[in-house]
Amino acid sequence: MTSEAKPKIILDCDPGVDDAIAIITASRWSEIVGITSVSGNVGIEHTTSNALKMKTLLGINAPLHSGASKPMKAEPFHASHVHGQTGLGDTDLPEPNSLPDSDDAVAFILEKTREEEGIHLVPIGPLTNIAQAIETDPSLVDRVASITLMGGGAGVGNVTPAAEFNIFADPEAADVVFRSGAQLHMLGLNLTHQVLMGSEHADYCYELNSTVGKTAGDLLSFNGRTHGTEKETNLGAMHDPCAVLAVTHPELFVSKPRSVVVELEGSFTRGQTLVDEREWLETEKNCNVYYEVNSEKVIELILQSVTEASPNG
Ligand code: RIB
Ligand code: CA
Numbered sequence: 001m002t003s004e005a006k007p008k009i010i011l012d013c014d015p016g017v018d019d020a021i022a023i024i025t026a027s028r029w030s031e032i033v034g035i036t037s038v039s040g041n042v043g044i045e046h047t048t049s050n051a052l053k054m055k056t057l058l059g060i061n062a063p064l065h066s067g068a069s070k071p072m073k074a075e076p077f078h079a080s081h082v083h084g085q086t087g088l089g090d091t092d093l094p095e096p097n098s099l100p101d102s103d104d105a106v107a108f109i110l111e112k113t114r115e116e117e118g119i120h121l122v123p124i125g126p127l128t129n130i131a132q133a134i135e136t137d138p139s140l141v142d143r144v145a146s147i148t149l150m151g152g153g154a155g156v157g158n159v160t161p162a163a164e165f166n167i168f169a170d171p172e173a174a175d176v177v178f179r180s181g182a183q184l185h186m187l188g189l190n191l192t193h194q195v196l197m198g199s200e201h202a203d204y205c206y207e208l209n210s211t212v213g214k215t216a217g218d219l220l221s222f223n224g225r226t227h228g229t230e231k232e233t234n235l236g237a238m239h240d241p242c243a244v245l246a247v248t249h250p251e252l253f254v255s256k257p258r259s260v261v262v263e264l265e266g267s268f269t270r271g272q273t274l275v276d277e278r279e280w281l282e283t284e285k286n287c288n289v290y291y292e293v294n295s296e297k298v299i300e301l302i303l304q305s306v307t308e309a310s311p312n313g
Contacts, residue, residue: 006030007145007247008116009026009030009033009120011023011026011034012035012038012067012121012122013035014038016040016083016087017082017084017087017219017226018124018219019050020050022124022240023035023055023060024305025302030244036064036066036067037065037100037105039069040125041087042078042080044069049095050086050088053093056093057211063102064098064100064101065103066105068128068129070128072128072172074171079165109121109140110140113140119144120148122247123166123177124150126166127167127177130177131172131173132173146247148247149166149185149186151166151188152174152262154190155190160269162263163263171263174271178261185255185287186273187239187242187253191253191291195241195299197236197238198235198236199221202216202217205306224236242298252297255288258287259276260286260287261273
């Protein structure tokens with residue numbers, strides 16, 4: 001893919017082990033015009049520092065702007081049991097050699113999307129920054145190419161039986177986004193659980209004998225251990241890179257237009273993305289829900305990102 005053909009994205013993230021793999025993937029297959037951090041897997045200090053570490057590791061020139069330190073209404077909710085205390089598992093990256101370009105992710109998102117047409121917003125953490133940007137300037141949704149998010153799902157959750165982490169962590173923010181009228185693409189757990197990576201992929205990365213390869217190997221191995229669906233193969237779902245690749249390689253996915261609402265009140269279902277699968281109803285279809293993926297090719301592209309980011313790969 002030549003550089004002029006690469007889709008432009010702003011990656012809104014909460015690194016996060018799979019977010020870090022998504023940054024590697026995005027650096028190869030997209031034109032990253034900005035990275036924004038949000039509180040999610042771990043607190044904003046760590047998500048921001050982790051995004052800076054990945055920027056330094058990969059030599060990404062795009063700016064990084066830190067964002068929301070807490071959800072719009074919910075109490076902060078983290079996932080250090082899945083991503084490690086600092087959020088990047090057991091990687092040993094050096095402290096970042098730069099500071100964020102600002103602490104106002106919302107202002108950056110609004111200004112950058114006024115400057116440049118055709119940017120995809122790719123949120124892969126709680127939707128707090130995106131919701132605040134939309135509330136500040138609702139016309140945002142008309143000037144971005146899409147909002148393509150990892151979150152929610154058409155089926156079971158991972159925090160509760162009904163709710164996925166990114167939505168559960170800030171349901172009010174998700175509600176703003178799903179009601180915004182944006183060109184919305186939802187890659188939820190029903191999709192991302194089809195993309196499983198583990199020991200064999202980590203070993204491939206280690207054998208590249210490079211810093212990026214070792215970092216990716218550590219991340220994939222840690223992800224398998226904490227997400228592990230099958231202990232002996234250390235396989236874990238690789239959620240966030242799917243949202244990036246849905247923008248850069250849409251041919252690898254199948255989605256359907258659906259009506260999706262975010263449950264805010266349910267005693268057992270708060271944070272659920274309720275998908276109306278009843279195709280015979282004339283409901284307003286506010287979201288493209290993703291159902292199928294060419295998992296083998298997605299994994300190949302993720303590993304190719306690691307290889308090509310490794311100078312001696
Ligand atoms: O439920 C998976 C999502 O929650 C991923 O984005 C992961 O990084 C966590 O933020
Ligand atoms: Ca994430």
